[in-house]
Amino acid sequence: MSESEGRGRTPPGRLAGIPGFGIDAVARAAEGDPDILRLENLDTDLRPPPAALAATRAALESPAANSYLPFTGRAGLRAAAARHVGRLAGRHYNSDRECVITAGGTEGLLNALLATVDPGDEVIVTDPTYAGMLQRVRLAGATPRLAPWLFDPGAGWRLDLNALATCVGDRTRALFIMNPSMPSGGVLDADDWAAVAELCERHDLWLIYNAAMERILYDGRPYLHPAGLPGMRDRTLTVGSVSKEYRMIGWRVGWVVGPAAVLADVAKVGIYNVVTGVGIGQPGALAALTAATEAEDVAASVKCWERRRDAVLAALRDYPVRPAAGGWSLLVDTRPLGLTARELSRRLLARAGVAATPMDAWGGPEAEYQLRLVFSNEPESRLQGLRDRFARAL
Numbered sequence: 001m002s003e004s005e006g007r008g009r010t011p012p013g014r015l016a017g018i019p020g021f022g023i024d025a026v027a028r029a030a031e032g033d034p035d036i037l038r039l040e041n042l043d044t045d046l047r048p049p050p051a052a053l054a055a056t057r058a059a060l061e062s063p064a065a066n067s068y069l070p071f072t073g074r075a076g077l078r079a080a081a082a083r084h085v086g087r088l089a090g091r092h093y094n095s096d097r098e099c100v101i102t103a104g105g106t107e108g109l110l111n112a113l114l115a116t117v118d119p120g121d122e123v124i125v126t127d128p129t130y131a132g133m134l135q136r137v138r139l140a141g142a143t144p145r146l147a148p149w150l151f152d153p154g155a156g157w158r159l160d161l162n163a164l165a166t167c168v169g170d171r172t173r174a175l176f177i178m179n180p181s182m183p184s185g186g187v188l189d190a191d192d193w194a195a196v197a198e199l200c201e202r203h204d205l206w207l208i209y210n211a212a213m214e215r216i217l218y219d220g221r222p223y224l225h226p227a228g229l230p231g232m233r234d235r236t237l238t239v240g241s242v243s244k245e246y247r248m249i250g251w252r253v254g255w256v257v258g259p260a261a262v263l264a265d266v267a268k269v270g271i272y273n274v275v276t277g278v279g280i281g282q283p284g285a286l287a288a289l290t291a292a293t294e295a296e297d298v299a300a301s302v303k304c305w306e307r308r309r310d311a312v313l314a315a316l317r318d319y320p321v322r323p324a325a326g327g328w329s330l331l332v333d334t335r336p337l338g339l340t341a342r343e344l345s346r347r348l349l350a351r352a353g354v355a356a357t358p359m360d361a362w363g364g365p366e367a368e369y370q371l372r373l374v375f376s377n378e379p380e381s382r383l384q385g386l387r388d389r390f391a392r393a394l
Contacts, residue, residue: 013141014138014139015138016138018139033353036354036355037353037355037386037389038374038377039355039372039377040355040356040357041374041377042374043374043376044249044328044376045378045379046301048246048247048248048251048288049247049287049288049291049293049297051287051291052242052284052287052288052291053284055287056251056284059280059284064279065279065280067279068279069276071270071271071275073099073101073102073255073276073282074101074279075096077101077253077286077289078095078099078100078255079095080289080290081101081240081257082094082098082257084289085099085225085227085238085255088214088223089226089233091227093257093258097260097263098258098263099256099257099263100263100266101253101277102239102253102277103274104241104254104278105210105239105241105243106136107273107274108241108254108266109133109208109210111269112237112239112266113136113140113142113174113176114273115265115268116206116265117141117142118141118142118173119140119141119142120143120171121142121143121173121174122142122143122169122171122172122173123137123175123208124145124147124168124174124176125145125147125176125177126147126148126149127146127148127149127363128149128184128331128364128367129181129182129362129363130178130181130182130210130362131361131362134362135361137176142173145167145169146363146364147160147163148160151184156186156322157185157325159188164195172205173206174205175206175207176208176210177226178212178213179214180213180214180216180324181327182213182328182329183327183330183331183362183370184370185324185326185327187221187325187326188224190224197231197232200231200232200235206235206236207226207232208237208239209226209237211240212239212240212241212243212245213244213326215245215298216244216245216302216328217302218309218324218326219306219325221326234259235259237257237258238256238257239255241254242254244328245298246285247301248284248288251278251285252277252278253281253284254277307380308375308376308378309323309324309330309375311380311384312330312375315384315387315390316390320333320334328374329372329374329375330373330375331372331373332370332371333370334369334370340368340369341370341371342360342368344356344358345358345371347393348390351392353389354390354393356371356372356374357371357372373386
């Protein structure tokens with residue numbers, strides 16, 4: 001093999017440190033067996049809003065829904081998404097210049113990174129964090145710096161604010177934060193957000209805020225939007241979607257809302273990345289955002305997921321399970337069990353019919369010992385059987 005051929009077959013540096021994708025391997029092993037508890041993937045069996053279903057059916061007959069145009073999203077949906085973020089943040093956004101529709105929130109995450117960081121820059125993420133965030137930092141050519149979540153048995157998950165501050169260096173360009181955090185279910189409180197805002201102000205950083213699950217909060221926790229803090233409206237890019245709160249995973253419709261100057265670059269990246277949002281999905285997304293019962297619909301789903309979380313906690317009270325304050329998943333610390341997360345995942349599937357995903361690629365060294373249980377896709381009656389299934393596995 002010649003030297004040029006060898007270079008051609010070497011993966012680019014941006015792929016260094018990005019492992020293969022393994023969640024679907026657990027899912028494939030669980031397919032076809034109705035007895036298996038499906039706790040491995042971020043799905044939910046709760047139905048989308050009825051208005052979204054009706055609007056999507058109607059869109060099947062609409063030529064406008066089968067079009068690339070407009071590239072930045074249909075005007076009505078941009079207006080609704082800008083109002084939605086503005087209402088939650090207590091800020092006004094111009095839908096023509098400060099909102100772009102994307103093919104799901106995950107496209108928006110990558111577009112936001114590509115519009116704000118250069119190769120060689122550093123981006124702070126929490127540890128553990130959604131692998132799709134961690135690896136998109138690397139795809140953008142930047143280096144992730146990890147600020148850990150710490151678990152206190154009395155207080156739950158807390159972001160290590162001292163470590164967060166020490167992560168900031170000369171090449172840091174952005175903080176990349178999801179709240180509630182996935183996979184831990186940790187939630188930032190007012191003091192945490194104040195510390196994030198102070199770091200952004202002091203070091204002139206962007207905040208890329210993954211808002212996919214922002215209102216899925218438990219135990220009466222208050223809702224806070226970082227763009228509502230002083231000085232943060234023009235530093236925050238809010239990336240949202242209809243996938244989680246509205247249970248519309250397959251629609252692949254999301255948005256990025258933020259200051260006009262950077263949103264022009266987000267739009268530019270989007271056009272040369274995916275070109276446009278999913279036309280056939282946008283009418284349903286608009287219907288979900290603008291339904292008269294929107295708030296009640298989301299609140300009812302959150303109550304259901306909270307009961308399911310509680311069922312998991314009750315069933316596994318004798319195991320090293322770490323409660324979630326929000327989101328769709330929680331973690332089991334496998335170190336007290338003398339296993340890695342991958343080993344426990346294999347045992348649960350083979351011996352007890354539980355599909356659960358190890359978090360090896362979702363953070364630093366401790367991720368090897370974190371097993372994720374997704375509780376959004378199984379009813380309480382089945383989740384209550386986790387105690388016996390864990391006993392069989394162990």
